[in-house]
Amino acid sequence: MSDALFNTAPPKTLSSEQMDHFRREGYVIIENLYTQDEIDRMHQLRLQVEKEAEGRTDGYARDGGEYNIEPLVTDPTGRTVALRKIQEVFKSEPSFREVAANVRILDIVEDMIGRPIYYHSSKLMCKPALGGRRKPWHQDFAYWDTMQPKQVTVWGAIDAATRENGCMQVIPRSHLKGLVPHYKGEDFMIDEQRIDESEIVFAEMNPGDVLFFNVLLLHASAPNTSDKPRLATIIDFDSNQRIEGHLYGSDTPLRGA
């Protein structure tokens, strides 16, 4: 269904194997796409926000970003808050914009959805050690199903993502079956009885590896019960016609038609 909306021209940046994997399985992992400098900048961003939020007891909004923090009672490093996530971080933090929408990422996104490329939505996701929450099974497209699914989600590992600290889990080829009904349970999610556990692929990734997936791909992540944090960049791009009154994204393309 969604595949017809995706770019069918030969890829300029991805190999044909990588592109075939993305089309067929609904996702592809490109290793070492972020440089060490980019990884360091995202760690820096997290530290800088935790410093800015020192002493706060609740989340706050700034410059279009929503900062979800949690006060810490005791922490061996002396921190007083832990950052959980920053929603719409593309708008509020230039360093996120430069890293998560860098030219290498956009070249790959262009292979997948063609042009124009619009910014759609973003998060810096800090699944903290010993307490990062699980994300139930869902499709990103369910959040904005009035648009067309000519979109791709780009999930970049800043820390290593492992089974222990709650790496991404995906169901290969699930994007080909279209949108599944979602409901508001512990989160916006599907009926998890639909998931056949034998089909789950655990996307274990090293720092700098980046997962690209179709917005109709079923995915989830487990809680982080390990003592290792799991920091990640998440950004969505689309190539949809702009509809008046749409709720997400930007009307100014990052790359024009």
Ligand SMILES: O=C(O)CCC(=O)C(=O)O
């Ligand atoms: O980073 C994760 O663990 C899951 C993120 C996700 O799927 C989402 O925010 O929609």
